[in-house]
Amino acid sequence: MDVSGKTAVVTGGGRGIGRGISLALARNGADVAVADIIVENARGVADEVGALGRWGLALSLDVTSQQSVDDMTARALGEFGAIDILVNNAGVIGAAGWESRETPDERDWDFIFEINVKGIARVTDAIAPRMRERRSGKIINIASIAGRQGSSRNPPYNVSKAGVISLTQAQAQALAPHNINVNAICPGLLWTPMWERITARDAMTPNPQGKTQRQLFEAHVQAQIPLGREQTPDDIGNLAAFLASEYAMNITGQAINVSGGLLMN
Numbered sequence: 102m103d104v105s106g107k108t109a110v111v112t113g114g115g116r117g118i119g120r121g122i123s124l125a126l127a128r129n130g131a132d133v134a135v136a137d138i139i140v141e142n143a144r145g146v147a148d149e150v151g152a153l154g155r156w157g158l159a160l161s162l163d164v165t166s167q168q169s170v171d172d173m174t175a176r177a178l179g180e181f182g183a184i185d186i187l188v189n190n191a192g193v194i195g196a197a198g199w200e201s202r203e204t205p206d207e208r209d210w211d212f213i214f215e216i217n218v219k220g221i222a223r224v225t226d227a228i229a230p231r232m233r234e235r236r237s238g239k240i241i242n243i244a245s246i247a248g249r250q251g252s253s254r255n256p257p258y259n260v261s262k263a264g265v266i267s268l269t270q271a272q273a274q275a276l277a278p279h280n281i282n283v284n285a286i287c288p289g290l291l292w293t294p295m296w297e298r299i300t301a302r303d304a305m306t307p308n309p310q311g312k313t314q315r316q317l318f319e320a321h322v323q324a325q326i327p328l329g330r331e332q333t334p335d336d337i338g339n340l341a342a343f344l345a346s347e348y349a350m351n352i353t354g355q356a357i358n359v360s361g362g363l364l365m366n
C-alpha cells in the first residue's frame with residue numbers, strides 16, 4: 102500500500118473515519134491535508150500526521166460552500182504543489198435535532214444532500230481538473246452499506262449514500278480517460294460520533310433494560326454482523342490507502358463493502 106511521496110486531501114478528516122484515513126495514508130508515506138469544518142480537530146489530526154514523520158496540513162473546509170471549497174483547494178495546491186489523492190469522507194446522518202424526530206423531515210433531506218452528495222461533487226469538481234492536467238489521480242468517496250440497502254429508519258441518509266455510489270460511477274467514467282481512478286468504500290458499523298447520534302435516537306424507543314448508547318451499538322453489531330465485531334477507522338483507512346496506491350491502478354468505479362459480512366455483494 103505504498104503511497105510515499107504522494108499528497109492527499111481528506112475531507113472531514115478531523116475525527117472518526119476521516120482521522121483513521123488520514124493516519125493510514127500517513128503511515129503508508131503520504132503527506133496529508135486534513136480538511137474539516139471543525140478546524141481545531143483538523144489541527145489535532147494534522148499534528149498526529151506530523152508525529153508519523155509526514156507533513157500534516159490543517160485546513161478549514163465547509164463542503165457546502167463553493168468559496169470554502171475553492172479556498173481549501175488553493176491552499177492545498179499552494180502548499181503541496183499538487184494533489185495526488187482526494188478522499189471525500191465528510192458526511193452527516195441528519196440535520197440539527199434529527200435525534201428527536203421520529204421521521205426525518207425536509208431539513209434532514211436538504212442538510213444531508215448538501216453535504217453527502219453535493220459536497221462530494223463540489224470538492225471533486227474543484228480538484229479533479231488539476232489531476233487531469235497531470236494525467237494522474239486517485240479519488241475515494243466514502244459511501245455506506247446504507248447506500249446498498251434501503252431502510253425505513255432514515256431514508257434521506259440511505260438515498261444520499263446510494264447517490265454517492267452512483268456519483269462514483271459517473272466520476273469514474275468521466276475521469277478514466279484521464280488516468281484517474283474513482284472508487285467508493287461502503288463502511289459497516291463504526292463507533293464514531295455519527296453512531297453516538299444514531300444510538301441517541303435509538304434510546305428514544307422503549308429500552309426496558311436501560312442499555313447505554315454503547316450497549317445499543319453493540320447489540321446492532323451482534324445482531325447484524327456475521328463476523329460478530331464492529332469495524333474500525335483503521336479498517337477503512339487501510340482500504341483507502343490500498344485504493345490510493347498503484348496496486349489498485351486497474352480498479353475503478355467500484356464500491357467495496359467493509360462490513361464484516363453484513364452485506365455480501
Ligand SMILES: NC(=O)c1ccc[n+]([C@@H]2O[C@H](COP(=O)([O-])OP(=O)(O)OC[C@H]3O[C@@H](n4cnc5c(N)ncnc54)[C@H](O)[C@@H]3O)[C@@H](O)[C@H]2O)c1
Binds near residue numbers: 116190245291293
Ligand atoms: N460511522 C459509521 O458507522 C459509518 C458507516 C458508514 C459510512 N459512514 C460514513 O463515513 C463518513 C465519516 O463518518 P464518521 O462516522 O467518521 O462521522 P463523524 O461525524 O465522526 O465525522 C464526520 C466528519 O465530517 C466533518 N464535517 C461535517 N460536515 C462538514 C462540512 N460541511 N464540511 C466539512 N467537514 C464536515 C465533521 O466535522 C467530522 O469531522 C461519513 O461520510 C459517513 O456517512 C460512517
